[in-house]
Amino acid sequence: MGSLLRTEAEARADLIDLTSYDVALDLDQGAETFGSEVTIGFDCREPGASTFLDLEAVSVISITLNGEDIDPATVADRRVTMAGLAPHNTVRVVSVMRYRQDGEGLHRAVDPADGRHYVYGMSFLDAGPSIFACFDQPDLKAPYDVRVRAPHDWIVAGNGAAERTAPGEWTLATTPPLSTYFVTICAGPYAVETDEHDGIPLGIYVRASLAKQLAEQRDDIFEVTKQSFDYYHRLFGIRYPWGKYDQFFVPEFNAGAMENPGCVTLRDDYVFRGAHTRTELLTRANTIAHEMAHMWFGDLVTMQWWDDLWLNESFAEYMAHRTTAEATQYTEAWVDFGISRKTWGYGVDRSPSTHPIAGASAPDAESALTNFDGISYAKGASALRQLAAYVGDDAFIAGVRKHLTDNSFGNATMSDFLGAVEAASGRSLTEWTEAWLRSSGVDEISVDVHERDGVIERAELVVTPPEGGAGGRPHVLEIGAISDGHEERRVSVQSDTTRTTLTELAGAPRPKLLLPNVSDLTWATSLLDERSLDSVVEELAASEDPLTRLAIWSALLSGADTGRIDPIRVVEAFGAAWPQEPVPSLSDTLSGRVRTLYPYRLVPHADSADASAVLQDAGRRRLASVDGTSPSALTAARLVAATSTDANLLSQWASDVDRPAAAAGDQDFSWAVVARQAELGQIASADVDRAAAADESLSGHLATLRSRAALPTEEAKTWAWDQLFGTVDLSNYEGLAIAQGFFAGYGENAAAELLRSYVDQFFAALPIVPKKFGDMAAEKFVLMAFPHRVVERAVADAARTAIDSSDNTAGVRRALADSLDRLDRALVAQDRYSTAASKHPTTEG
Structure with missing residues (x-):
């Protein structure tokens, strides 16, 4: 059985009403599997009818419906069929589940720094049934009672406040009604910092090896959290409805964060282990504000079906930048939105895979993710920003308040939201909706x-x-x-x-x-x-x-x-103006974007070394003009490290000799230099191993994998290929790290022919990726591993063939389409702006 069909979900919602979930999880059964027991109460509007539960288990021990056994052998295609329903029903399912490594379900990660294990739940989008049997659709909400058994040295948390009732035994407070995709459990030897604000208990959690960094950064995280609470309370006029507020910074997380009510999960990269810039702090603040906005829009009022997923994210995206700009010290948030988020979204909206913000068909749950991209986030947020300007901000916020109040703890649609804004503003939004939400392109x-x-x-x-x-x-x-x-x-x-x-x-x-x-x-191209x-x-x-x-x-x-x-014109403008740019968001994002997308991509290969030299020179000039201890110096040093070919400089910086003070002693900067040396072929595998021995953290482990994969040798590429597409078990993060390094350096070292030989193999191997890394990580994998620097029409043709192949999932095909569009744009730029002297075989395919 494939993904849940919308028609099936509608029929199930018409038939039953949920009354309760009681979930018991046993996380003390070893590192591979855990025990799951769930009891669900529900009413049936048509006694005698049949329905089904969603379940993805290693083994099913028992199923009882209203005291009668259901043969576990009848479970098929992730479904438990239940016939002869009574007006009031109780179903109990006991099963064994498998921990996952793809960032979905109940993910279990091992921190190489100390060997400790960490667990967190990610029930989005359809991963809930791999944790407990459930009616897995957003419009079937119910209160949850959760109990957890775990190793004695672990702490446990979830949506409701957790109480340790005995050694290794935890009971969580009953929640208000939740959709299944919000349910989470976090467990492990997490370090914690606590606080309280406006009667709301606050907690920040991170793996033990980052406890020192969390202690140093807690004040900024708590400050943004409190400021966001105050802003949303004023703006929405509704008190935070979920009791306590925990933020778990967890390892190997697929997304930026997930808005689980009362227990937000975020990628632990946001707890910086070394030097960091103001832009990175702003990004963390924005993510905190984004997830908190969901506590109202998304969690308190949830979409009826997945086709309105865009509205959840567009609203949180818009509100996060508004909140960060108006309520925190990061007043430049709208500048950051324009240069980072909108630039991302514009690229998608100009591509052949562009689509309307709203109205995309989602006949099943999985298809909702096909068009979940920069349009859903950045363009959708821009449309809401335009809506506020179009009807007036007071009317817009009044409409938001009405929508949240009228639909609290329930479900609603886009039409419900726009109807509330229409009622508050007195303006018809029919034409506006058609023009902004149901049309595509820029x-x-x-x-x-x-x-x-x-x-x-x-x-x-x-x-x-x-x-x-x-x-x-x-x-x-x-x-x-x-x-x-x-x-x-x-x-x-x-x-x-x-x-x-x-x-x-x-x-x-x-x-x-x-x-x-x-x-x-x-939202427009000027x-x-x-x-x-x-x-x-x-x-x-x-x-x-x-x-x-x-x-x-x-x-x-x-x-x-x-x-x-001409892309060279952009590079020249960067060289002239960037060293003086004072706003970190512009400075940091521009340096990353231009160095990534211009040399060896938009700029012809024959001109790319000169383009990289312009960028390196800009970085050096900025370094010479700013305080060497400042975040600006760190940004400049990162640019130099990423673009330099100076073996002596890179060797010194890798050894922490004569570095700018802002980067001195910073392990992440060390790895950036090592990765650059690896790409250029300036070091060997033994050098990477020595760097790895000096950093046994999770970040160091991933950087080691990326650097090894970047080495331009046949031995390194064979190893990396076997890791990615062979039988080796990798976490999603390990796979992404190796993928990132594989084609790096193409055009800058002597291994171009070696790398070129892997291109066709890459497209042929793609059907393996979702099976090995999961659907969510598969799209990132394709975007990361795509041979972007091999700017040839033959590569574009191979990508088109892979897109047309039914062997690839919709998510993989979508990531290929976005990557192909980038490649096509590079081909156009190189053909249009190459001079006769700079023609290179890679522009002719």
Whole structure:
């Protein structure tokens, strides 16, 4: 049996009402399996009818329905069929479950730093039945009573407050009604920091080997948590409904975080073990605010079915940046949103796999993840930001409050949410919904100027819908008229047509830069006229407004991404302006994006060494101009380490000699240098082993795997390939680390031919990936392992063949489509902007 069908879920919801779950888990049976016992109370509207439970067990010991045994041998295709239902029913299932290593179900990880074991539950999307038998769909909610048996030196936590009732025995408080995909258990020898705010008990948990780092960082985490609580209480007008609030930073987590009510799980990379930047702190703060927003929107009010999953995430994405910008010290959060999240989403929305924000069919649970991407997060959040501007913020928040109040502890749809906003604002949203939520692609916006003798006679905002798009998407935005860093005029526009006259600009001197979407308020590609484009480097250096600089960078990056601007022009702008960029979000994200996507990808291979040299020089100049102990110095040092080919410098930095002070003694920086040395072939396997011996942490273990896989030798590639596609058992994180290193360095070392020989094998082996690493990790694996630097049409053709293959899952095909789009854009850029002297065989396939 495949994924649960929507029709099956609707029929089951029409038939039964849940009244209770009682779950008992025995986690003290060894490292492979655990015991699971569940008793479920439910009522049936049609006595005598049949329904089914969802269950994925190693073995089923017993099943009883209303005191009558059901033969465990009848369990098939993850389902327990129950016939002859009574008006009031009790079903009890006792089974043995397997711990997982793919970040789903009940995941069990071993910390190599001390050999200790850690467990956490991830029930999303359909992983709940691998923990306990259940009615696994979002609109069947019930209260939960949970009891856990665990090793005596473990602590246990979950959605309800936990009490140790005897050595190794824990009972959790009864929860309000929950959907199955929110249920979690976290257990192990976790270190903990506690606090309290506004009557809410707070806990932060991390594996024992990170206890020191947690103690150092707890104040920032608690501060953001408290500020977010205060902001949401004011904004929503509803008290936090889940009792205590635990945040578990867990190992080998698939996503950024998961919004389990009362017990949020987050990847433990967010507890930084060494040097870190303000941007990394902002990202953690944003994630904390994001998951807390879900406590109301998603947890208190849950989607009816998975086709509205986008709305949960779009709302939390929007609210997190709003909260972080308005309630915490990270006031630059909207700048970060524009350069990191929107840039990601634009790439997806311009790709062949683009899709509407809403309205995507989800005939079964698994298909909901097919279109779960940068559109669901960044574009959806941008649409909600536009909605707030369109109806007015007061009306928008009033609609949110009404939606949450009317549907508390229940389920609702997108129509319910928009209906609440309509009721609060008095405005029909039918046309707005069609234009923003049910159409796909990115509009292009530009300013059409007619001038005489340097004076603007007429100016219009021009909105061009994507090819094949319906058009008519309204935009609320601002246009900036800028010269020498001075904003001469800012024009606010609510555009409902393809051309909107900008009367405020008529009669004014023509500025050097006319910048659409200057405050980055809407979702669109800004096209710059040639005069404006010629001034961007000067204006980047002169402008004091970070949103203006963001808007300029967004136009440049979009221009290169769509083939309108030579990628070298972006590299040159980076070299000229980046060393002076004062906002960490812009500085950090730009350095990562440009060094990753430009040399050896958008920039032709023959020109890429020069492009990397520009980036390295920018990093060196920034290092020379900032305090060596500052996070800015760390960002610059990371850029130099990632782009340098200087064997002497890298060798010194790997040995912690003459490093910038911000990176001195930092093990993660050491590994970044070692990885770079490995990519370039400057070190051997024995050197990686020596670095590994000095760092036996989980991070060190993963870095070791990545570095070994990056070595440009036949022995290293054979080893890595066997690890990835052979019978070796790997956790999802181990697989991703090796995948990340495998094709690294292509074009920069002598192993291009060796690596090229693996490309066809890569596409042929993809059907193995979901089976080995799980569906959620499989998509990340494909994005990580894809041979992005092998910019050849033959690779694009192989990717297309793999996308068409029914042997690959929908998630793998989707990740391939996104990777192929990036490759196609690189092919276009290299063909369009390569000079005859720089033509390289990889551009001709």
